[in-house]
Amino acid sequence: MSLLGRFFGSxxxxxxxxxxxxxxxxxxxxxxxxxxxxxRGASFEMGDGTVRAGPAGGPAADYxxxxxxQVCHASPRADWDAAIxxxxxxxxxxxxxxxxxxxxxxxxxxxxxxxxxxxxxxxxRSQVGPDHxxxxxxxxxxxxxxxxxxxxxxxxxxxxxARAWGRPLDELFEIGAANxxxxxxxxxxxxxxxxxxxxxxxxxxxxxxxxxxxFLGDYLGGSAPFGALVSVPHRHAVLFHPIVDMRVIxxxxxxxxxxxGMYQEGPGSISESIYxxxxxxxxxxxxxxxxxxxxxxxxDRFVEEVLNRLPEP
Numbered sequence: 001m002s003l004l005g006r007f008f009g010s011x012x013x014x015x016x017x018x019x020x021x022x023x024x025x026x027x028x029x030x031x032x033x034x035x036x037x038x039x040r041g042a043s044f045e046m047g048d049g050t051v052r053a054g055p056a057g058g059p060a061a062d063y064x065x066x067x068x069x070q071v072c073h074a075s076p077r078a079d080w081d082a083a084i085x086x087x088x089x090x091x092x093x094x095x096x097x098x099x100x101x102x103x104x105x106x107x108x109x110x111x112x113x114x115x116x117x118x119x120x121x122x123x124x125r126s127q128v129g130p131d132h133x134x135x136x137x138x139x140x141x142x143x144x145x146x147x148x149x150x151x152x153x154x155x156x157x158x159x160x161x162a163r164a165w166g167r168p169l170d171e172l173f174e175i176g177a178a179n180x181x182x183x184x185x186x187x188x189x190x191x192x193x194x195x196x197x198x199x200x201x202x203x204x205x206x207x208x209x210x211x212x213x214x215f216l217g218d219y220l221g222g223s224a225p226f227g228a229l230v231s232v233p234h235r236h237a238v239l240f241h242p243i244v245d246m247r248v249i250x251x252x253x254x255x256x257x258x259x260x261g262m263y264q265e266g267p268g269s270i271s272e273s274i275y276x277x278x279x280x281x282x283x284x285x286x287x288x289x290x291x292x293x294x295x296x297x298x299x300d301r302f303v304e305e306v307l308n309r310l311p312e313p
Contacts, residue, residue: 070269193250
């Protein structure tokens, strides 16, 4: 089955958020989640792509199921129970970590080493609440968020923590970015697109791989006078193509459907869009993927500053 057919096939009894599942697998996934929560003695109520649950005798909270579903979809069914158990182990233990964190977070120095920046889908703002999320928008369709990277979980930094530190937000984001960059670099793989064009992928298991799109210049050096195409389909990958000549068109034609497919698969889906990176700034390049076609509508700025000036290969 083609990539487009895979994601636009008829699966009327599967909701849109889980359309990557065949109906039988979707029902099996929900059943496995319910079985795990029952085993724990947890109270729970299933929603559309969410579950409201809490440990036995503990408070309930809303948990999204998309990332967990994507993890299971990418794994043999025999591994689902273990993945689901680990997911809720981490979710239910995070409250205890949060209590300890509140004490450390009274000063910036108490949490400086665990501050990091992470890219999210814009829906994160509505799920957490924009007034309770320390974030900025690097480009349309992306949210850069300040988080705590803790041993058992990743938590967004509450806005009242940041206010108490009395430091400019730019300084806090610089600390978070520096901590990500201080980690071992993710692996970089190069892929041939044909006709002399290529694409590279920054990939790894870390939840902060996608953050490397914010400092793509570390990977480009001086090899891209016109910047680069870049996409962040999910938390574990950044795709990029240095823009040197008109082979950028081949890269566009490849990146759009590949990014769309990886975004649908996840886990940790961020954006199905491709972007133009230039001197640390990102501009969304509108595109659309349907069951029958892929369309690309570059903004005037990209046409004038890039496409109209590029040499032939």
